Amino acid sequence: MPYTDLPADPPAEAQAATPLRHRLSTRIISLSLAVLLVVLGMISGTLWLSWKLEGAGAAINDAGSLRMRANRVAIELTMAHAQRDNALAMQVQALDGTLAQLRRGNPSRPLFLPDEPAIHAQLARVTQDWHTQLRPIAMAGADSTAPARYIAALPGFVAQADTLVGMIEHDSARKTDLLRLSQTALALMACVGTVAVIYLLYLWIILPVLRLQDGLRRMAAREFSLRLPVETRDEFGTLSEGFNRMAGELQGLYRDLEARVAQKTAELERQNRDLETLYDMAAFLNQASDADTMARGFLARVMRQFDAEGGSVRVLDPRHGRLHLLASAGLPAALAEAASCAAADACHCGDATREAVITITDLRGRRDGRQDGTPCARNGFQALAAFRIESQRGATGVFALHFRTPRALPASDRQLLETLGQHLGTALEHLRLSATARQLAVVEERNLVAQGLHDSIAQGLNYLNLQVQLLDDAVARDDLGETREIVPMLRHGVEESYQDVRELLNNFRSRLGGGELRPAVEDTVARFRRQCRTEATLTIDEQADGIGASGRPLSPEQQLQVLFILQEALSNVRKHALAAHVTVALSHGRDFRLVVEDDGEGFDPAELATRADAHIGLNIMRERAARLDAQLHVQAAPGRGVRIELVLPRRAPQTTETQP
Structure with a gap:
């Protein structure tokens, strides 16, 4: 039957459970039981015929044995011997038994006479001939004529027995x-039944399965209008109804599939475009060096992405509640600098700092009870979208997009713009934190510079000031001798201060890269030898170049701090120790270690700690060691020199802030 176009949803009655009498399983079981009963009947008939034939065969044997036994009786009658009577009696008794068994039958052998009345009548005649004619003669005893009479009557008995057989x-x-006919009928029935069962199974199972298979194939080819005929009320009818329902649902779904695919494709394109926008914006914000450039580039990209005719970026001053313009594009100068746009609570942009997102599709109407005669509306803008610039500190500003025509932003665009605002806020906060970090680094380094100046040049200038006062007194007294003594001291003080200035300048200009610590240390010790007469010995192991085999390599910042500490230690030796010899040793095994030891005058650490003008050079070295997370050990005693040891443990952090 050809396929037809049916309604997508069949009536509710067709969807009900299949009744028991209509089920395919019921028909198959009924057919199987009918075939089984017929086959069992045919087999039972053939078994019954075989049993009867077997009984008839035994009856033929026994009936045929009647002739033999009658002849044996004749033989026994004619024979003259002592035991003739016993043998004759046994033969007569055996023949009687055979006739009795033929008459009664024996199911255990089996032995049966056919149920034909003529056969039983013939058996009766044979039995009568034996009992009336032959048996009395055989049992006559000593009668000499018995054998002759028995032999004369024997042919008639044998003829009756042959007739029975x-x-x-x-x-x-x-x-x-x-039996043969029934077996042939059984074979024919088996053939016909097999063909009939195959045909019925084809009609009931194979044909519906083929229809379903062909329907699935055509359904896979998107022929969703296909419907299968429902010809039965069995399981395959239920399957056909379900297939038709499925086809109807698929047909309904496929009608708008293209629209859904187009919608998903557009959504994926939009998401890809948003990701590209976010990537491009993040790359730009990471490269921008100042807030103005960052704001202008951000605004240009956002306006180009969303076809805005104008835009502005403003930062929030939370203390005064005002918005300061950071960048604008496409806005008249009067609108960009409008005083009403500066107050955070006087314009739509300011509202975005509290509500995160403000979108107005038509500025010509009313909003929040206020007539929208705002500067935006007066300058021809009919739509506005304002988004909060947000960082970890909260709202830090707002950026706005202005449109000349009414414009509604979908939720996806609003989410993208809100995310861009968060990126801008994070980038601005990063600039602020970077500027603050640089300012703190400069302040810290200036503090170290001030300490160095106080410890070197300030003391030298104080010494020169004292000598100048003495020189002034000597000149006032016209004491030429004292003047001549003071002038060399002034010259020496000026030279010492000059050396201090050059040393500080060299220290401030020091910059190191990876693996440059060893030549820098050698240059520092060589410069120390040129500045004073103190003998200096430098010992460096093979691993003290900033790349140790056992310990971690020192970063350039760490190497620079180590060099500053060495320079300060040698400067103290040159200025205060009056030493004849100084030893500098560097090693980098598991830990990094720097040792500076001299044989000068030394000092009392306890007495130095109580003085108001504690040695600033030692404080500078301790501060630099603290920045390295290192340990600085100072061992000193009056008249026994000073030993300074810097130890940078392996567990210490390997990076510090970059020094200016």
């Missing part, structure tokens, strides 16, 4: 033909 054989032949 022939009748039984004829009946058995008829039953044999009937």
